[in-house]
Amino acid sequence: MTLSLKSLAIFLHELRGFLKVLALTVAGTTLALFFASSRLLTGLQDHLGEKLYFFSVAAPFLAHVNLAFFGALYLLMPLCMFVLWKAMGKPFGVTGRKLTWFVVATCVLFYIGTVFCALVTLPFGINFLLSFQSEELRAVISVDRFVTFVTLFLFGFGVIFELPVFMVFSAQVGVISRKAYERNRRYAVLAIAILAAVLTPTPDVLNMALMGVPLYLLYESGILLIRLMGLDKRREESVPPDA
Structure with missing residues (x-):
């Protein structure tokens, strides 16, 4: 089944049915996490080794709300992925074990991406950026911008690490074939380079490589998974020959 307006309408209808429960x-x-947000913020400060300041009366409160919200999304990612895949699977007939596989795989890769960002990319990027300070030029980091900066990068890495799963899904439902992914490697490399330049905290080549290389490996692993699962072969067998 290929992507169509009908499939999109079914997806949006199914998604709308879950959104109210998910939002609540x-x-x-x-x-609940707001009352523990001070500890979360202290943990981030200790991990990244930065002192934080605020420049408006509401900034600390908003930073704690922001941190609690992203913390909630982080903890509830399995539920979010279940809702997303439940809605996406409906128009394409992806249910049962296949649906469970997509939910589990996206959650695992999301958490791997955020851990990689927290342990490797963020500390390296922040240390690089702050290396330009001197006795005359000292960094004063606002708490609200710090929280936004960290959470967006963590979630950004988590989302892009899910690439192989969405590649497999696109091949499963017949939207994009393995051969199409193979033919467009050069464009994938260009897109990955642009993403790495935009999403990494520093513009240096080393820090971009910390994101770009794993992302390209994930792209290749998506192609390999499609081949190993025989999705192209199944699709060809399901299509009747021309009369």
Whole structure:
């Protein structure tokens, strides 16, 4: 089955049915985590070794709300992925074990991406950026911008690490074939380079490579998974020969 307006309409209809429950769950978890947000913020500061300041009365409160919200999304990612795949699988007939595989795989890769960012990319990038300070030029980092900066990069890495799963899904439902991914490697490399330049905290080549190389390996692993699972072969067998 190929992508169509009907498939999109079914996807949006299924997604809308889950959004209210999901929104209430995220809101409740955000409220619960708000009371622990001070510890979360202290943990981030200790990990990255930075002192934080605020320049408006509301900045600390908003930073804690922001941190609690992203913390809720992080904890509820399995539920978010279940809702997303449940809606995406409906128009394409992806259910049962296949649906479970997509949910588990995306969650695992998301958490791997965020851990990689937290342990490798963020510390390296922040240390590089702050290496330009001197006795005359000292860094004063606002708490609200720090929280936004860290959470967006963590989630950005988590999302892009899910690339192989969405590649497999696109081949599974017949939207993009393995051969198409192989033919467009050069464009994939260009897109990865642009993403690495935009999403990494520093513009230096080494830091971009810390994101670009794993992302390209994930792209190749997606192609390999499609081949190993025989998705192209199944698709060809399911299509009747021309009369």
